[in-house]
Amino acid sequence: NAGVTQTPKFQVLKTGQSMTLQCAQDMNHEYMSWYRQDPGMGLRLIHYSVGAGITDQGEVPNGYNVSRSTTEDFPLRLLSAAPSQTSVYFCASTLQGGGTEAFFGQGTRLTVV
Amino acid sequence: KQEVTQIPAALSVPEGENLVLNCSFTDSAIYNLQWFRQDPGKGLTSLLLIQSSQREQTSGRLNASLDKSSGRSTLYIAASQPGDSATYLCAVSWYGGATNKLIFGTGTLLAVQP
Numbered sequence: 001n002a003g004v005t006q007t008p009k010f011q012v013l014k015t016g017q018s019m020t021l022q023c024a025q026d027m028n029h030e031y032m033s034w035y036r037q038d039p040g041m042g043l044r045l046i047h048y049s050v051g052a053g054i055t056d057q058g059e060v061p062n063g064y065n066v067s068r069s070t071t072e073d074f075p076l077r078l079l080s081a082a083p084s085q086t087s088v089y090f091c092a093s094t095l096q097g098g099g100t101e102a103f104f105g106q107g108t109r110l111t112v113v
Numbered sequence: 114k115q116e117v118t119q120i121p122a123a124l125s126v127p128e129g130e131n132l133v134l135n136c137s138f139t140d141s142a143i144y145n146l147q148w149f150r151q152d153p154g155k156g157l158t159s160l161l162l163i164q165s166s167q168r169e170q171t172s173g174r175l176n177a178s179l180d181k182s183s184g185r186s187t188l189y190i191a192a193s194q195p196g197d198s199a200t201y202l203c204a205v206s207w208y209g210g211a212t213n214k215l216i217f218g219t220g221t222l223l224a225v226q227p
Contacts, residue, residue: 033215103159
């Protein structure tokens with residue numbers, strides 16, 4: 001049972017480039033979310049989903065897009081990378097919203113130069 | 114605004130000590146509160162989840178308590194070990210929003226000295 005898998009683990013982008021961070025879970029969890037972690041600021045919610053076809057914005061959604069075409073996958077797209085998006089990105093999933101523990105992936109460390 | 118605060122930001126203790134980590138939150142209408150552990154360069158691992166109707170949860174040497182009226186939770190670690198060294202994060206979800214919307218504190222970095 002792999003849990004939550006994020007790819008890639010590390011990425012360097014040039015300003016203006018686009019890319020997709022992948023997140024997949026094999027636990028049949030309905031709820032998935034993306035966070036970014038920055039020094040001194042903790043984890044902040046970017047986007048979240050409560051099921052296939054349903055997504056919504058979190059605290060810091062600007063510059064990011066998401067879609068949820070299947071229960072298993074929840075990719076995060078950076079449209080035009082900026083240095084301010086340098087961060088560590090975490091994907092999380094839960095079986096039911098709030099009723100059970102959240103499972104996190106190992107993170108993607110992104111540097112935008 | 115719904116916020117979560119953790120104090121202290123860092124803590125160093127000798128091995129064997131019992132210790133308490135603190136988490137405070139605004140707005141008592143929480144759905145649940147979770148404590149996580151994060152090792153350097155790694156993801157988060159859930160330690161304990163307390164539902165709003167519960168007062169505490171226990172797992173091994175860990176005990177988490179919840180007092181909604183005062184907006185506080187504590188994580189008690191008994192007989193600390195060097196392997197407990199990590200960052201401990203508190204996260205809250207509130208009623209009125211999607212319950213997988215977690216608001217995190219900035220964490221407490223714990224170092225247990227052998």
